[in-house]
Amino acid sequence: MSSPRRCLFLLIAVSLVVRLAWAATLETGQDEAYHFLYTVHPDWSYFDHPPMLRYVAQAGISTFGGWLHPLSLRFGFVLMFGGATWIMFTWTARWFGEWAGFYAALALNLSAYYTAAAGAFVLPDGPLLFFALLTMWRLSEALVASPGRLVPWLWVGLACAGAMLSKYHAVFLPLGALVYILVTPSARRNLLTPGPYFAADIGLLGLVPVLIWNAQHDWASFGFQTGRAVGGRLQIGGLAVMLFGPMALLLPWIWYSLIAALIGRLRSFRTITGIERLLICQALVPLVLFGVVSCTRPILPHWPLIGFLPLFPMLGADWAARSVREPIVVRRWLNFMTASVLLIAGAFVVQARFGLIQFPFRDPCIEISGWDSVGRELQERGLIDRPNTFLFTSHWFDSGQVAFAVRNRIPVTCYRQGDARGFAYWSRPEDWVGHDGILIDTDLRDDVNTIYAPYFREVDELPSIEMTRGGRPFRTVRLYLFRDQQRPFPFAYERTPK
Known part of the structure; x- marks a missing residue:
């Protein structure tokens, strides 16, 4: 029988x-293409996310000598997921044994969102996964294995700083540790030692670039993110997403195993320790908070997933124990889950390509x-090399797709009043006055002239482009040439009055 480390x-x-x-096979998704522009516009931080996303994406592109391709853009994220798998194994094995560590790592690789979106796409969830696991691993050393020692807290701070640089969800990591200290009498003595405060100071360094960018831009990122979680009125749609979204993203069998591990320990929470x-x-901290938020605000289904991460080590322990009692059943179950993930991934690639x-x-x-x-059609028509011209769309995600499709060889912006996302900060509205703009319209709107023509001298409709996959057209994109912009289009976010 193979050892768990060999497995x-x-x-x-x-x-x-x-x-x-x-x-290497899939084209970029809409968030990925937009995030590519982080590498084009280096800054302290960004409207949507902290800057770790750019560091990882740029590292992948640099590894391939500047070659712009979905593979080079995603390369660093793929490697980070391999590192996250190793951390999950090592962390779980430390407390529950090596077979538990292997099963926890396997479950992570069999959960659709982590192994695909966070493990292969250009999203902040990949770096967050890596640094969140590292933070929780080192927290277990600082709070459970070696309470009172300073060195483990140093690693907690460094790991937490990386998480803070990755995604705002990282705030749940210190909050979860604080709740543990408050509800565990034997752990409260940690508040009388310098370790937690030392780690907090280091961890807050990860927020420095974010704070600098926000201070320079009227706290726009904080306002945008808090606005998605605060306010609203009672509704059940968000709660349904909270309950069933993670089930779909993790896959039902992984979700069920994680929930079973959570409920099993909650029943004996007063007696469990360590x-x-x-x-x-x-x-519980992120799961409860997102549960509350979802009752009044729509949430995205992947937001609560950080609350499922700490459950994987206990899932690994449960699977390891069951593999001793029912080895054949577990082996068949793992084969089914593995085959399912590969089948789903293969079907997704085939559908996306053909x-x-x-x-x-x-x-x-x-x-x-x-x-x-x-991108190829724009190149063949000579529109990419057209002088004094820029491309634009009415959606930030379409503008990101266009920018990556043309490999940023022509300026691209987003003309959407009130929601241009990062495009509102990567240029100023007045920068485009005097230039020609080519609108790439995926909505096939009838009111294009009403919206944009007042800002330009004249407009001509160009021949449409038929998007293709597998050589077959499947979606129409309209093109409009707006000549000589006369005045700025107000795509920038409004500044706070001084």
């Missing part, structure tokens, strides 16, 4: 090959298909 190395190697193939109590506190299935509703792969064909 781990095989898992990392196979997973790495599969996700590199995935990364690592399991810490893990439950780390999980569009074989005609959906009666919106194609789930439509936003990750066809933009390369748009």
Whole structure:
């Protein structure tokens, strides 16, 4: 029988090959293409996210010598997921044994969102996953294994700083640790030692770039993010997303195993101590908070997933125990889960590349298909090299797709009043006066002239572009040439009056 470490190395190697193939095959998604522009506009931070996203994306592009391709853009994120797998194994093995560590790492690789979106796409969730696991691992050393020692807290601070540089969700990591300290009498003595304060000071360094950018831009990022979580009135749609979104993203069997691990420990929370109590506190803080927020505000289904991360070590322990009692059942169950993930991933790639299935509703792969064909058509028509010209769309995500499709060889912006996202800070409205703008319209709107013509001298409709995948057209994109912009289009966010 193979050792758990050999199984781990095989898992990392196979997973790495599969996700590199995935990364090389698929076109960029709409968030990924938009995040590519972070590398084009280096800054302290960004409207949407902290700057770690740019560091990882730029590292991948630099590794490939500046070659712009979905593979080079995603490369650093693929490698970070391999590191996250190793951390999950090592952390879990430290407390529950090496087989538990392997099963926890395997479950992470079999959960759709982590192994695909966070593990192979250009999203802040990849770096957050890596640094969140590292933070929780070191917290378990500082709070449970070696309370009172200063060195573990140093690592907690460094890991937390990396998480803070990755995504705002990192704030739940110190909050979960604080809740554990407050509800665990034996852990409260940590508040009388310098370690937690030392770690907090280091961790806050990860917020310095974010604070600098926000101070320079009227705290726009903080206002945008808090506005998504505060206010609203009672509604059930968000709560449904909170309950069923993670089930779909993690896949039902992984979600069920994690929830079973959570409920099983909650039933005996008063009597459990040490690592399991810490893990439950780390999980409950974000899950409860997003549960409350979802009752009054719409949330995205992946937001609560940081609350499921601390449950993986306990899932690994549960699977390891069951593998001793029912080895054949567990082996068959793992084979089913592995085959399911590979089948889903393969079907997604085939649909994205060739569009074989005609959906009666919106194609789930439509936003990750066809933009390369748009870039090629713009190149063949000579529009990319047209002097004194820029491209624009009415959606920040379409503008990101256009920018990556043309490899940023022509300026691209977003003309949407009130929601231009980062484009509102990467240029000023007056920068485009005197230039010609080519509108790439995916909405096929009839009011294009009403919206944009007042800002230009004249407009001509150009021949449309048919997006293709697998050589077959599947979506129409209209083009309009707006000549000689006369006055600024107000896409910038309003500044706070002085």
